[in-house]
Amino acid sequence: MFNYAVRRIFQSIPILFIVFTLVFVIVRVLPGDPATAALGDYASQAAVESLRKSMGLDVPLWQQYLRFLGSLLRGDLGNSIITGYPVSSQIVNVLPYTLQLTFSAIILGYIFGIPLGISAAVKRNSFVDYFNRVFSLIGLSIPAFYLGILLMYLFSIKLRWFPVVGGGELWSLGSNLRHLFLPALSLGLVMTAYITRMTRSSLLNVLMEDYIRTARSKGIPEKIVLFKHSLRNALIPIVALGGLYAVVLIGSSVMIEIVFSRPGLGSLMVGAIKQRDYTTLQSVMVLYALIVVALNLVTDLIYGWIDPRIQYK
Amino acid sequence: MLKRLILFLPALFVAMGLACVSDITASEKLAQEQILNIAFDAGDLQTLDPHRAASTQDRSTVDPIFNGLVRYTPGNQVQAEPDLAESWQASADNKVWTFQLRKGVFFHPFPDHPKGYELTSEDVIYSFQRAADPEVSSYAGEYSGIIFEADGPYKVRITLEQPMSEILFLAKVANYAGGFIVPKKVIEANGNDWFKLNPVGTGPFAFKSYQPRQKVVLGANDNYFRGKPYLREVVIRYMTSVSSRELGLQSGELQIIEGLKEDKWLEKVATFPDVVIKPFGPCETQMLFFNMGTAPFNDIRVRKAFSYAVNREEVAAFMGKGLAVPIYSPTLAPPAPGAMTKAEAEKAGIVYENNIAEAKNLLADAGFAKGLKFEAIVSEMESSYRKPMIAIQAQARKAGIDMQLKVVDHSAFHGLIRQDASPIVYYASWRPDVNVYLTRFFHSDSVIGKGKKPDTNFSHYGLVDANGDGKVDNVDELIEQARWELDAQKQIGMWKDAQIKILQDVAAVPIIRLMYAFPMKSYVDLGYDLEFSWQTYSPQINEKTRILAH
Incomplete structure (x- = not known):
């Protein structure tokens, strides 16, 4: 397994390099440039040219590419070409908020999705099952950001329970949780829908296995059949696939961060696109790629850990 | 155990959620x-x-x-009043302006200076010299050729190349853009990049x-x-x-x-x-500029036809009557000095609007009897660009003009329109006076890509034959004469003359002004x-x- 992990890490280097190159080209192919975006329509052409020079955009593209690649290899993400603020500090400031949001949503997905999935599987074709199926269908169809706006309207405007602006103070638990609750719930409900569906189908498959029939015929109480014999086996794919859903959630979190005005990688990226902040945009997108590669690797490794029958070659 | 956990965790989450509830x-x-x-x-x-x-x-x-030497009264902003300067006076020829600074004004605290330090003429001189430096200022053009001198710690003398009216001159030293006074010691000690995210003012x-x-x-x-x-x-x-x-x-x-x-x-x-x-002013003005450098809008008949297809009242109503009104000046909207009213524009015979039959005739004359089709680039910004252009697109269609809109994000829009990528540019802007509008949108020096100081002259006015008489049309001289005119009434008259000429040549179509x-x-x-x-x-x-x- 160790050898496999090392090999995968080395394999991801060319992937990241390709991603970086593509990102570098794509952000520059976009029409418009950061100096114009920064100075607005009032500034003269001369002022725009002078700012372009101070941003280092007057040198040929290949030089910009090599310069950025060199600093990236040294672990230096550079400074925002708009504000001059270090990109690494920007990422360090917002990353905890994105991780907090994503992981809360995953946890919520599991703690609500598994019980709902179990109830749907056990009471198959009953009202509970139909209800859960409709719920998960809605959860999968409704965009998380729209759900977020609905939740804001109910809990913040009507009931005035939770704030709608910002991410709260990172190190103040109360403020942090108050600001996290609604965004995590918006994203978590989508995750719940995924997990509910997956738990239901996985458990139904297991419940139809021969060994379950055998257990039942031996007179083992249904609770033990369900929670001891069936659920443990049914959970294996659900837990392992959590990693893949985390990737989906990181993508969905972009809109949630915008809607809730939360700090995070998503709002950092969208702001950078609007401002044509090349350095910030490149670094954030490379980081996204890194997270996706890492999560895929971890998921693969978890498979083997949960199910020892899986061999890594 | 697993069963208990499965039931306990959702309950725990609900309890935590309720614990977080507070009156926000x-x-x-x-x-x-x-x-x-x-x-x-x-x-x-x-x-x-x-x-x-x-x-x-x-x-x-x-x-x-920050503060300026003078400031515009908050909320009204018509009159200038003392700010960091207690008083000021101009020489008889309006070339030398002397400002007496307020004493005891301190800059905000900054590293190594927990109490800040007192503002003196040294900071004022430094600020204006900095504002005139294109390497660090976006407003350098406004200050070139001006001499700034200190006369003791609390007196500043400003000498202009040419005399200037008070309205135009005070705008340079007011609490706006290059007129803001910055601390010399702070910037010299920490650098311009540091100052960008650590502003220190008064x-x-x-x-x-x-x-x-x-x-x-x-x-x-x-x-x-x-x-x-x-x-x-x-x-x-x-x-x-x-x-x-x-x-x-x-x-x-x-x-x-x-x-x-x-x-x-x-x-x-x-x-x-x-x-x-x-809603409040000053109101951005929204205008259409035709690229007169290439077909089809190098033909004045086509430009007039387009202009006749437009119905300003309808565009204003589409934007909302509480915020938008039609305009007839290709610069600012009345009551700004130099802006023309509808009556003035009608008297000058330069209102070409709302006449589909005439539009079709002109198009037929110009060889587009079967209609005209082109693609215009428009910014994604709803109220200032996209929405009014959608109204104009529908109006133009009635005259047989099929204007396809290519919507791009605002930053891309600014880049593309400066590369002549769109035959028509719909532009929303506000500039402090008619002089700035005329200089930046209609002076030949400001023609995008080709002028001596390329800026926002999207119509190429001043470098092309606008009316088809074989001569290049421009209002450069009029703009420059008006700029240095000290008599306010004469200045306004010259500004209006320039605008009438521009509209006779149909370089642009003023559409609406929009309040905020x-x-x-x-x-x-x-x-x-x-x-x-x-x-x-x-x-x-x-x-x-x-x-x-x-």
């Missing part, structure tokens, strides 16, 4: 804390260096941090902190020379989603928000409890009556702004 906006607390939250439609700041600040959010942030609020893509916090400057500010903090937030800003205003977490410049939206927001909306509206909570007292806000395009925050008990 206790009204007494707001008035007690005096913390004002404003949200702008922006992803982030761009710079807090006042000599670079250009966007609404940046101008609004630097405005309460204004009622001092920079406190910045969280990228989130907010800037300003703290009260209790030593402010006009008195201690009522507000303790001003939190300037960057929120790109209009729904989020709206919900923040409704919940009371935000007290002032940048909204949409649309009647329907404003009508909706006006129904929120405790929200007041009062920032919905705010009724318990916010700005400390002045808001009619105009042309320095920030938003309600200015000053030492008299406060949150009332409610």
